[in-house]
Amino acid sequence: xxxxxxxxxxxxxxxxxxxxxxxxxxxxxxxxxxxxxxxxxxxxxxxxxxxxxxxxxxxxxxxxxxxxxxxxxxxxxxxxxxxxxxxxxxxxxxxxxxxxxxxxxxxxxxxxxxxxxxxxxxxxxxxxxxxxxxxxxxxxxxxxxxxxxxxxxxxxxxxxxxxxxxxxxxxxxxxxxxxxxxxxxxxxxxxxxxxxxxxxxxxxxxxxxxxxxxxxxxxxxxxxxxxxxxxxxxxxxxxxxxxxxxxxxxxxxxxxxxxxxxxxxxxxxxxxxxxxxxxxxxxxxxxxxxxxxxxxxxxxxxxxxxxxxxxxxxxxxxxxxxxxxxxxxxxxxxxxxxxxxxxxxxxxxxxxxxxxxxxxxxxxxxxxxxxxxxxxxxxxxxxxxxxxxxxxxxxxxxxxxxxxxxxxxxxxxx
Numbered sequence: 011x012x013x014x015x016x017x018x019x020x021x022x023x024x025x026x027x028x029x030x031x032x033x034x035x036x037x038x039x040x041x042x043x044x045x046x047x048x049x050x051x052x053x054x055x056x057x058x059x060x061x062x063x064x065x066x067x068x069x070x071x072x073x074x075x076x077x078x079x080x081x082x083x084x085x086x087x088x089x090x091x092x093x094x095x096x097x098x099x100x101x102x103x104x105x106x107x108x109x110x111x112x113x114x115x116x117x118x119x120x121x122x123x124x125x126x127x128x129x130x131x132x133x134x135x136x137x138x139x140x141x142x143x144x145x146x147x148x149x150x151x152x153x154x155x156x157x158x159x160x161x162x163x164x165x166x167x168x169x170x171x172x173x174x175x176x177x178x179x180x181x182x183x184x185x186x187x188x189x190x191x192x193x194x195x196x197x198x199x200x201x202x203x204x205x206x207x208x209x210x211x212x213x214x215x216x217x218x219x220x221x222x223x224x225x226x227x228x229x230x231x232x233x234x235x236x237x238x239x240x241x242x243x244x245x246x247x248x249x250x251x252x253x254x255x256x257x258x259x260x261x262x263x264x265x266x267x268x269x270x271x272x273x274x275x276x277x278x279x280x281x282x283x284x285x286x287x288x289x290x291x292x293x294x295x296x297x298x299x300x301x302x303x304x305x306x307x308x309x310x311x312x313x314x315x316x317x318x319x320x321x322x323x324x325x326x327x328x329x330x331x332x333x334x335x336x337x338x339x340x341x342x343x344x345x346x347x348x349x350x351x352x353x354x355x356x357x358x359x360x361x362x363x364x365x366x367x368x369x370x371x372x373x374x375x376x377x378x379x380x381x382x383x384x385x386x387x388x389x390x391x392x393x394x395x396x397x398x399x400x401x402x403x404x405x406x407x408x409x410x411x412x413x414x415x416x417x418x419x420x421x422x423x424x
Contacts, residue, residue: 017063020142020353023126025116027071027099028079029335030324031147033342035067039104041350052340054347054380061353068110070128073161075099080335083194083392085170086155087177087202092170096163116290119144122315131161145345146302146322148287156191156280180206180275184264186248187281188212189220193231194392195278200238201394208240209272213247221332222387224406227398234393251277286326301328306381308345321345331385344382351377
């Protein structure tokens with residue numbers, strides 16, 4: 011708990027080890043070792059000073075590794091990529107000495123006493139973990155196959171391989187939902203299995219209808235699906251799905267709202283509701299949709315006890331812009347900066363200082379933290395070997411780029 015010089019090493023608990031949590035931890039480690047923040051279009055200011063002692067960091071996550079959610083459409087079509095997309099925490103070199111990994115599920119947070127209650131993955135015994143700072147990075151809950159339901163890589167790979175085999179055997183695949191995820195799933199299935207008939211069903215009159223993106227971007231996505239040979243049915247929704255056997259072959263019959271029907275060997279639903287993973291948090295910090303309300307510094311609302319010691323990042327947060335990987339990384343960078351500024355300033359420790367604790371010098375007043383900027387609507391859409399990228403340019407301009415450069419490999423860990 012103390013450095014060799016006798017300085018107290020505050021404990022930072024990060025609940026959730028995906029993009030936002032990874033960004034917080036990776037940037038904390040980089041900065042404490044004299045390095046720089048990870049590359050980003052919205053970098054926080056450079057730190058003038060660093061704490062005298064490196065904080066202790068714990069990641070509490072239900073999975074045994076980091077999963078590349080952004081690559082899910084490709085994962086569910088490519089066994090080789092699936093093996094890259096889940097990386098054990100224990101195999102990340104940067105975490106080996108400096109980060110404690112606990113596989114488990116958060117049950118509750120007591121912001122007043124700064125104690126998290128949780129269950130480890132292999133038992134139901136409630137355990138407690140004290141912390142000095144908390145970062146919530148739990149994201150949102152989405153259904154299979156949009157994200158894996160498995161918590162262990164071995165089970166995840168079994169599920170993915172079984173799913174891919176069914177796609178390989180299918181003659182007709184239907185993707186339900188014309189948002190970004192549905193568009194990408196349809197494109198990846200058709201790219202990996204070009205002889206398979208792929209149909210995308212969208213209840214709205216256009217693809218990507220709910221996203222604040224340029225009309226030309228949405229139209230290019232539709233054109234790209236047509237180029238790949240995907241049938242797009244707009245303005246109709248699935249009203250029922252029944253199992254059937256045709257000539258001894260098990261299949262699905264989808265009835266559509268326009269009176270038509272379609273037979274499919276495999277149905278991929280991407281339009282199911284998804285909710286913020288925040289049921290373990292105090293209700294007073296959540297908005298009406300279950301997302302975390304935060305200040306501009308990404309700290310809990312000022313009305314909450316010890317708000318200055320609690321942060322949130324990523325998709326679980328009520329914030330501007332489209333919920334996407336890039337935004338979670340940026341938010342993580344600003345939280346890492348603010349945490350180190352607070353720890354160096356030492357003012358956080360004054361009310362909680364224990365006899366014998368040694369912290370950095372305590373200035374008068376609280377440390378002035380940096381505000382996370384509002385996020386512009388942006389999107390990188392992976393469509394087979396091509397990706398459409400809109401970076402929030404006020405002119406509405408977007409670019410076509412190589413898919414692999416956009417989806418990425420290795421989660422940026424290297």
